[in-house]
Amino acid sequence: MKALLLAIAAAGSMLVATQAGAVDAAAAQALAQKSGCLACHSIDKKVLGPAYKDVAAKYKGDKTAEAKLIAKVKAGGSGVWGPMPMPANSPQVKDADIKTVVEWVLSL
Ligand code: HEC
Secondary structure, three states, X not given: OHHHHHHXXXXXXXXXXXXXXXXXXXXXXXXHHHOOHHHOOOOOOOOOOOOHHHHHHHOOOOOOHHHHHHHHHHHOEOOOOOOOOEOXXXXXXXXXXXXXXXXXXXXX
């Protein structure tokens, strides 16, 4: 009985976590749109820049990726995905917003 209750509690909290995640993802995507990122990126197709799903796959398991990518998005740069450079997104996009969008990209 106790195990059953625990299982129900666990399932319930997973449901809450999933719903919270979905809201965060929608908010982060809206932020990416507002910040101009989606002019050059899409979630699953290469545009000018790489598809965000490809970015997530490339850095899967790399614990330093978040910090590296935040720095790259701020300053811009080229050479990782091809010769096309990404222009600097800082300071016109706030640091906190860049962090939120990069976390979302890595979660895709
Ligand atoms: C003008 C077009 C453009 C805009 C705007 C843009 N990007 Fe990019 N982005 C690129 C290109 C091109 C690359 C590939 C750069 C490379 O090959 O090193 C890239 C690469 C990336 C990468 C992968 C970097 C790496 O080293 O693997 C991330 C993450 C990223 N962009 C996130 C963002 C975010 C977040 C924003 C919005 C704040 C943004 N981009 C806005 C063009 C753009």
